[in-house]
Every structure is written in structure tokens, then in C-alpha cells.
Amino acid sequence: MTLAPENKTKKAKKLSMKARYEALTRGLDWEPSYVEKDEMFPHLDYEGIKIHDWAAWEDPFRLTIDAYCKYQAEKDKRLYAVLDGFAQGQGHLGLTDASYLNAMKIFIQGVTPLEYGAHRHFAYLARHFAGPGPRFAALCQSIDEIRHMQTEIHTLSNYNKYYSGFHNWPEEYDRVWYLSVPKSFFEDALSCGPFEFLIAVGFSFEYLLTNLLFVPFMSGSSFNGDLPTMTFGFSAQSDESRHMTLGLEAIKFLLEQDEANVPIVQGWIDKWFWRSYRVTALVAQMLDYMLPRKVMSWKESFELYFEEQMLGGLFEDLAFYGITPPRHVEDAIKEKEILSHQVYWTLYQFSFAAAFTTSAPSDEHMDWLSQAYPDTFDTHYRPLWEKEKKNIEAGGRHFAPGLPQLCQVCQVPMLFTEPGDATTFAQRESEFEGEIYHTCSNGCQWIFEREPEKYRQAWLPVHQIYQGNCGGPTVPEVLEWYGLQDGDAGEYIGSRDHRNWQAWQGEAAADTATPDETKAGA
Amino acid sequence: MAVKSMGEYDFPSRSRQELYGDDQLVSVWFQDTMWFASPAMFRAPRAMTWADFRDQMFVPFAEEDPDYDPAAPRTWMLHGAPFEPRDDQTLAELGVRHKDVIGTRVAA
Numbered sequence: 001m002t003l004a005p006e007n008k009t010k011k012a013k014k015l016s017m018k019a020r021y022e023a024l025t026r027g028l029d030w031e032p033s034y035v036e037k038d039e040m041f042p043h044l045d046y047e048g049i050k051i052h053d054w055a056a057w058e059d060p061f062r063l064t065i066d067a068y069c070k071y072q073a074e075k076d077k078r079l080y081a082v083l084d085g086f087a088q089g090q091g092h093l094g095l096t097d098a099s100y101l102n103a104m105k106i107f108i109q110g111v112t113p114l115e116y117g118a119h120r121h122f123a124y125l126a127r128h129f130a131g132p133g134p135r136f137a138a139l140c141q142s143i144d145e146i147r148h149m150q151t152e153i154h155t156l157s158n159y160n161k162y163y164s165g166f167h168n169w170p171e172e173y174d175r176v177w178y179l180s181v182p183k184s185f186f187e188d189a190l191s192c193g194p195f196e197f198l199i200a201v202g203f204s205f206e207y208l209l210t211n212l213l214f215v216p217f218m219s220g221s222s223f224n225g226d227l228p229t230m231t232f233g234f235s236a237q238s239d240e241s242r243h244m245t246l247g248l249e250a251i252k253f254l255l256e257q258d259e260a261n262v263p264i265v266q267g268w269i270d271k272w273f274w275r276s277y278r279v280t281a282l283v284a285q286m287l288d289y290m291l292p293r294k295v296m297s298w299k300e301s302f303e304l305y306f307e308e309q310m311l312g313g314l315f316e317d318l319a320f321y322g323i324t325p326p327r328h329v330e331d332a333i334k335e336k337e338i339l340s341h342q343v344y345w346t347l348y349q350f351s352f353a354a355a356f357t358t359s360a361p362s363d364e365h366m367d368w369l370s371q372a373y374p375d376t377f378d379t380h381y382r383p384l385w386e387k388e389k390k391n392i393e394a395g396g397r398h399f400a401p402g403l404p405q406l407c408q409v410c411q412v413p414m415l416f417t418e419p420g421d422a423t424t425f426a427q428r429e430s431e432f433e434g435e436i437y438h439t440c441s442n443g444c445q446w447i448f449e450r451e452p453e454k455y456r457q458a459w460l461p462v463h464q465i466y467q468g469n470c471g472g473p474t475v476p477e478v479l480e481w482y483g484l485q486d487g488d489a490g491e492y493i494g495s496r497d498h499r500n501w502q503a504w505q506g507e508a509a510a511d512t513a514t515p516d517e518t519k520a521g522a
Numbered sequence: 523m524a525v526k527s528m529g530e531y532d533f534p535s536r537s538r539q540e541l542y543g544d545d546q547l548v549s550v551w552f553q554d555t556m557w558f559a560s561p562a563m564f565r566a567p568r569a570m571t572w573a574d575f576r577d578q579m580f581v582p583f584a585e586e587d588p589d590y591d592p593a594a595p596r597t598w599m600l601h602g603a604p605f606e607p608r609d610d611q612t613l614a615e616l617g618v619r620h621k622d623v624i625g626t627r628v629a630a
Contacts, residue, residue, distance in 0.1 A: 042528075043528070046526055046527065046528050047526050048526065193526065342559070345556075345559050346559035346560060348559075349558075349559055350559075380556070384556060384557065387557070387588065387589075390588070391588050394588070396588065398557075398586070399586075400558060400559070400562070400583075400586070401582060401583050401586045402562045402563070402564065402583045403562065403563050403564075404559070404560040404561070404562060404563060405549040405551075405560055405561040405562065405563045405623070406563075413559060413560040414560045414561055415559045415560040423556065424553075425551060425553075425560065425561065427551065427561075427623060429623075435535050435538060435539075435620070435621075436619065436620075436621050436622070437621070438549075438621065438623065451524070451525045453524065453525050453531055453532060453533070454525050454531075456533075456534075456535040456536065456537075457533050457534075457535070457536050458536060458537075459536060460536070460537060462563050463536070463537040463547065466542065466547060466563075466565040467537075467541050467542065
């Protein structure tokens with residue numbers, strides 16, 4: 001059968017972007033007739049959040065799927081062109097030093113899997129929210145997150161051809177001790193209800209702390225010759241600002257819907273600020289210790305991206321709704337002078353069991369740290385590194401000959417000190433149904449005591465090793481179970497990456513020297 | 523405040539004492555040095571004597587510190603108070619519970 005051609009003289013009227021958006025999102029919503037609405041959306045009541053009018057959700061961005069795809073495809077084309085050029089031109093040899101990649105190893109091991117987790121859970125929100133506006137926003141974010149995971153893998157996979165530590169990150173994420181920090185954080189959020197997840201990840205992580213997490217990483221890559229990661233960062237940045245807008249819209253929507261939502265949301269902000277902040281400890285040490293060419297100190301970054309932008313800007317706006325700055329934020333501010341030093345000192349002495357390497361800071365590096373931390377570095381941390389220098393000269397290398405006690409909530413080794421006292425380790429003990437649990441800080445103890453039934457199930461790597469669940473009782477057996485290979489762990493100086501780097505830099509120097517020598521000979 | 527959940531929410535601790543048989547977890551907190559970045563955790567039999575715990579677990583860990591002096595007398599803390607363990611007392615007899623933290627420093 002042949003259809004008669006339509007009258008071509010009549011041009012179909014094109015809808016405006018806004019009208020198309022309305023038609024493709026809200027226009028596709030329907031009222032259920034076979035089931036009740038709460039049967040269709042069964043997860044929306046139990047957290048106690050009351051939503052009276054889902055239509056009041058103001059769409060922070062009006063994208064349709066076709067517009068989204070076009071836009072993202074263009075960005076991806078640019079990124080992949082950069083990746084190809086970098087790979088073909090042996091761009092990795094232009095990095096400041098192979099040790100820079102330790103930061104990227106932690107990124108792919110600890111952050112990339114979170115993107116995938118976010119992809120999954122925003123897809124869940126896109127199914128379970130009862131309003132088409134937030135459902136569509138969650139759907140777009142879900143697609144963003146899986147793209148981020150994919151582009152991060154493609155961006156960093158080039159380094160896997162030449163360097164250690166990149167080859168087994170998905171399994172390491174599930175097994176290795178320091179990666180249980182981001183993993184347990186995200187799985188805590190995944191096992192919350194839909195509204196708490198939105199505040200946990202959409203607001204506390206994406207809005208409050210995303211600049212602190214992403215901007216230093218991306219500036220760090222640009223400062224250290226890592227063009228692909230920098231390009232990925234730019235590509236992700238526009239998505240991140242959309243996610244931040246979504247996070248902010250989400251919290252305002254919940255607060256405006258019902259006054260009874262305010263204390264529930266405040267509790268989630270208090271909890272998730274601290275949970276997210278503890279994860280950023282890994283970024284703190286990266287900024288101050290892992291980047292061969294420094295961008296800014298953790299302290300400066302914290303002051304700019306958190307204290308100024310969030311405490312100074314955002315929370316002043318949220319006060320209108322009766323929201324106060326996160327509980328325990330003062331403890332975080334006090335820690336900005338000491339956090340990176342304590343965390344790196346820990347990674348340094350436990351890197352024999354990690355998928356990255358560490359090294360003692362050089363004299364020049366220590367001078368930079370003294371300048372950046374005039375009140376704490378020379379008093380507390382330079383003496384430790386000087387002692388380690390002597391230890392190394394005497395043939396030693398400080399590796400802890402055992403396993404650390406871990407915090408039951410954030411799962412970081414109990415390395416943090418009392419607020420305002422950098423020489424006394426903090427120990428908090430709580431008892432629940434006859435068993436004791438230890439936490440690293442006022443923040444983590446408060447979180448534990450709020451929901452002890454949840455945190456007593458924590459899969460703490462050290463405890464699991466001692467239960468015999470991690471390959472065996474000895475360190476080599478555990479490392480094999482982690483999937484580590486020679487060159488992944490330990491000291492950077494003399495490591496496989498370091499030796500290769502020196503050899504390749506020598507070859508590169510010889511290559512550039514050759515034409516001149518030929519000329520001279522001719 | 524309890525976990526808000528859609529159904530009953532009651533699961534056992536993933537590090538309860540029974541998972542370690544006759545052993546338990548014990549941490550040692552070095553209170554007068556920052557050399558060790560955090561307290562160290564060990565798995566030790568409840569019937570282990572203090573002398574064995576000290577010599578087989580504590581000392582091999584502690585002596586990695588170049589300033590560790592094996593001859594220096596030490597003070598010990600348990601449950602927030604000083605205690606003076608005798609060599610022949612077991613951890614159980616000393617009242618060291620599963621996951622307890624024992625503090626230590628060189629005696630002044």
C-alpha cells in the first residue's frame with residue numbers, strides 16, 4: 001500500500017524548545033487507572049517527607065533527550081580527539097613526573113565507581129519520583145553519570161599501557177582498604193530512601209563539595225601536563241553545574257512543600273555533609289602531597305570552595321527556610337590546617353598495601369608546605385618527615401608493620417586528632433546492644449549513634465582480613481586477593497613506574513639530542 | 523533515632539565477637555608519638571597472657587619506630603584509666619573486651 005504524500009506546501013510548525021520540553025516530559029505523564037498512585041510509587045512515604053504538589057518542581061534546565069544527545073556528542077567528539085592526539089604523540093612523556101599519576105590512580109579507583117553508582121541510583125529516582133519534572137531531571141543526570149564513568153575510563157586507560165596501578169580498579173574498589181572509604185560512603189547513600197539520597201548525593205556531595213572535589217583535580221591535571229584529564233574535566237564541568245542546580249532545586253522543593261520536612265532535611269544535611277567531607281580527605285592529601293607541580297593548598301581550596309562559597313553564600317540563603325550550617329562544620333574548619341598531612345602520613349606508611357605509591361616529600365616540597373601551613377607544618381609534620389629522612393638514610397622505610405584501627409562510619413584509619421589539638425588522636429566509643437564501636441570524630445560518632453543498626457553492618461577491611469575473608473591471614477595473601485601486581489604498591493622511588501620514567505625521559509632527551517649531533521658530525 | 527525503613531531492619535554486627543572464635547580484636551593506641559598514623563589493631567586469643575600479647579604483638583609492631591626503646595618502662599591505659607597488667611594474666615582476666623583499645627606511653 002502506498003501512502004499519499006502529504007501536502008508539502010504546509011510546513012509543520014516547529015515547537016519552541018520550552019514547548020517541546022513540556023510536551024516530552026510533563027506531556028507524557030499520566031494518572032494511573034489500574035492501580036492507586038501510591039502503589040505505583042511505593043517508596044515515597046516511609047522517610048516522612050511530605051510532597052503536596054509535585055508540579056511545583058521548577059525544572060532547573062529544560063533539555064529534551066535529542067537536544068541532550070546532540071550537545072553531549074559534540075563534547076565527546078572533542079574529548080576523543082584530544083585522547084587520540086595525546087596517545088599518538090606519546091603525550092604521557094610530557095607529564096611533570098610519573099608520580100603525578102598516583103592521584104589519577106586514586107581517582108579511577110575511588111571516584112569512577114561512584115559515577116556508576118550515581119548512574120544506577122538516579123535511574124532509580126527517575127522511576128520512583130511521582131512528578132515528571134524531577135523524574136526527567138534524574139534521568140538526565142543518570143545518563144550524565146554513566147557517560148562520566150565511560151569517559152573517565154577512556155581518558156585514563158591510555159596510562160594503563162605504561163604505568164602500574166590502573167589495571168584492576170573495579171575489583172580493588174570492592175576489596176582494598178582505602179577504597180572502602182568512598183565505597184561505603186556511596187553504598188550508605190544507595191541504601192537510603194529516594195529523598196535522603198537526593199540530599200546526600202544531589203545536595204551534600206554534588207552541591208556542597210563537588211567544586212572541592214573536581215576543581216582541584218582538574219586544575220591539578222592541567223598544571224601537570226595531563227591534557228586528557230583536563231579535557232574530561234571541562235567536558236564534565238557543564239554537567240556538574242547542571243547537577244548542582246538540580247541539588248539546589250531539590251532541597252528548596254522539599255523545604256517549600258511542607259514545614260515538617262525541614263527538620264528531616266536538616267538531619268540529612270548534618271549527616272551527609274560530614275560523610276562527604278570525610279571522603280574529600282583523599283583529595284586533601286592529593287593536592288598537598290601527590291601533585292609534583294602544586295596548584296593550591298587544601299587549606300586555600302577549602303576556604304575558597306567551601307567556607308566562602310558555601311558557608312558564606314549558600315547557607316545564608318537557606319537560613320530563610322530555617323536551615324542552619326551543617327552540624328560539626330566547625331570541626332571540619334579546624335581540621336583544614338592538619339587534614340592533608342595526617343592523611344598522607346597514613347597513606348605513606350600503609351602504601352605497601354595500596355594500588356598507588358608514595359614517597360617522602362623533598363626539601364623543596366616541605367618548604368612549600370611550610371609556607372602554605374605556617375601554623376602547623378613546621379611544628380607537627382616536618383619533624384616526622386625529618387625523622388623519616390634519617391630512617392631512610394639508615395636503610396629503613398616507614399611501613400606500619402600491621403593493620404590500623406578503623407572508624408566504624410567513615411572507615412578511614414583512626415588517624416584524626418581532637419579538634420584543636422593536633423597531637424592527641426581522637427577516639428570515640430559507643431555501645432549498642434552489648435557491643436562497642438569506635439569512631440574517629442564527633443561527626444562520625446553522631447552519625448553512628450543516629451542509626452547504629454545500619455553502621456554495625458559495616459564491612460570494615462581490617463576486621464574482614466582478621467576474619468579470614470580476604471584471601472588469607474598474611475599480607476602477601478591479602479595483596480594477591482586485592483589483585484595487586486609488582487609495581488603497584490609501596491615506595492615510588494625505585495618503583496617500576498619511577499625506573500621506566502627515568503629511562504623514557506633519558507630516551508626522549510637522547511632523541512631530541514640526535515639531530516644536533518648529526519649536524520655537528522656532518 | 524532508628525533507621526527509617528520499609529520493613530523490619532535488624533541485622534547482626536559484621537564484626538561481632540563470635541566471628542573470631544576464641545579470639546578477639548584489640549587495638550593499641552600510642553599516646554605519646556605520632557610516628558604511627560593511627561592505633562594498631564590485632565587479633566588475639568582471649569586466653570593469651572599479657573606477656574605474650576606484649577612480646578608477640580605489641581613489640582614487633584612498636585619496634586618499627588626508630589625511637590622505640592625496649593628497656594623504657596611504659597604505662598598502660600584501659601577504659602580511660604591506668605592499669606597495671608601482670609605478665610601471667612590473660613586478656614580476658616584483665617577485662618580486655620572485644621575491640622577494646624589499650625593506650626600506652628613511655629612512663630614519665
